[in-house]
Amino acid sequence: xxxxxxxxxxxxxxxxxxxxxxxxxxxxxxxxxxxxxxxxxxxxxxxxxxxxxxxxxxxxxxxxxxxxxxxxxxxxxxxxxxxxxxxxxxxxxxxxxxxxxxxxxxxxxxxxxxxxxxxxxxxxxxxxxxxxxxxxxxxxxxxxxxxxxxxxxxxxxxxxxxxxxxxxxxxxxxxxxxxxxxxxxxxxxxxxxxxxxxxxxxxxxxxxxxxxxxxxxxxxxxxxxxxxxxxxxxxxxxxxxxxxxxxxxx
Numbered sequence: 001x002x003x004x005x006x007x008x009x010x011x012x013x014x015x016x017x018x019x020x021x022x023x024x025x026x027x028x029x030x031x032x033x034x035x036x037x038x039x040x041x042x043x044x045x046x047x048x049x050x051x052x053x054x055x056x057x058x059x060x061x062x063x064x065x066x067x068x069x070x071x072x073x074x075x076x077x078x079x080x081x082x083x084x085x086x087x088x089x090x091x092x093x094x095x096x097x098x099x100x101x102x103x104x105x106x107x108x109x110x111x112x113x114x115x116x117x118x119x120x121x122x123x124x125x126x127x128x129x130x131x132x133x134x135x136x137x138x139x140x141x142x143x144x145x146x147x148x149x150x151x152x153x154x155x156x157x158x159x160x161x162x163x164x165x166x167x168x169x170x171x172x173x174x175x176x177x178x179x180x181x182x183x184x185x186x187x188x189x190x191x192x193x194x195x196x197x198x199x200x201x202x203x204x205x206x207x208x209x210x211x212x213x214x215x216x217x218x219x220x221x222x223x224x225x226x227x228x229x230x231x232x233x234x235x236x237x238x239x240x241x242x243x244x245x246x247x248x249x250x
Contacts, residue, residue, distance in 0.1 A: 012042050013051065014209045021210035023233060024059065025217020031210065032056065033157075034233065036150035037111050037240040041247065045103040046095060049150040050195055054203035055210050057182035060175040067172035072128075072165075076135060077173045081180035083139025084146070084156065088181040089188045091147020096192035098148070104248035106149045111241040113154035115234050126162040134159070139177065146181050147188070 020035030032052050039048035071077050095103065126134075142156030160174055189195035 009043070013039060013206065016048075017051075017055070017206050017209040018213040019236075021213030022217035022220065024210070025214035025219075026221035027217075031059065032146075032151050033114065033153050034236065035210075037107065037237060037244065040104065040107055040150070041240050041243045044100055045107055045149065046100065046194060049095060049147075050189060050199050051203050051206050052150055053182055053186050053189060053195070054200065055207045056178055057186070058207060059210065060178040060182070063171055063175035064179055067168045067175070070166075070168040070172045071176075072169060072173060074132060076128075076132060077176040080135050080139045080156075080173065081176045083136045084143035084152070084177045085180040085184035087140040087143020087145075088147040088184040089143075090140075091144040091149075092185055092188035092192060092194075094144070094148040095189075096194055101248045103149060104244050106145075107151065108241045108244035108248070110145055110149050110151045110154050111237050111244070114151070114158065115237055115241070117154060117158045118230070118234060121158075121162070124162050125164050126159070128163065131159070131163050142177070143181050143184070147185055152177075152181065 016035045016038035017031075019038060020031035020033075023034050024031045036045075036048045036052055039051065098106075138155055138159045142152035142159070145155055146152035156177055157174060160170055165173065186195065
């Protein structure tokens with residue numbers, strides 16, 4: 001069933017997606033990192049995950065096409081993506097079966113983990129040969145977190161960041177991963193009765209504010225210090241994480 005959404009609710013969704021678009025325009029990745037916690041802080045975690053499903057697929061497929069010539073060797077992106085799709089199906093089962101309160105706490109944990117990793121290990125480097133041995137478990141773990149809480153960044157993005165990839169290589173790798181997760185997630189959402197035609201239409205419509213905010217993100221990235229921008233996002237995520245904990249425990 002389509003939830004009843006007031007004008008204020010629609011504004012919150014619009015703002016969340018716009019913030020996600022700004023982050024994606026500035027960094028090339030990370031839309032769910034902001035958009036999902038903002039929506040989940042005001043609505044059901046399940047609704048936030050469902051809304052992000054279609055824009056995740058479309059925007060990341062486009063980036064895969066844009067940066068297709070920068071793929072890593074040894075089918076790294078393919079293996080990472082397939083593992084992510086498997087994990088996303090498993091995570092969607094958790095999304096359907098676990099209590100909303102638990103899902104909110106899981107999302108809050110994911111947010112705090114991402115913030116902590118970004119602060120604690122800014123210079124850690126993972127060599128490619130070592131990363132190849134970890135690609136399957138990291139992909140599955142990231143997919144499970146994406147399916148259950150809507151954010152794979154604490155595992156997947158942190159894993160790729162640790163490899164210190166050049167920006168085009170990072171974008172095509174993470175976009176391939178996100179696209180595959182969405183391909184696995186959308187049928188699973190439908191199979192568990194979480195997705196219907198109305199929610200799919202709402203998810204598709206969410207592309208509008210996200211795509212509209214991409215140029216603003218690129219503009220900000222050129223004029224704001226990367227460190228200041230990064231700290232601003234981390235501060236916002238920390239606030240949202242505490243709100244999620246508060247609403248889950250109250």
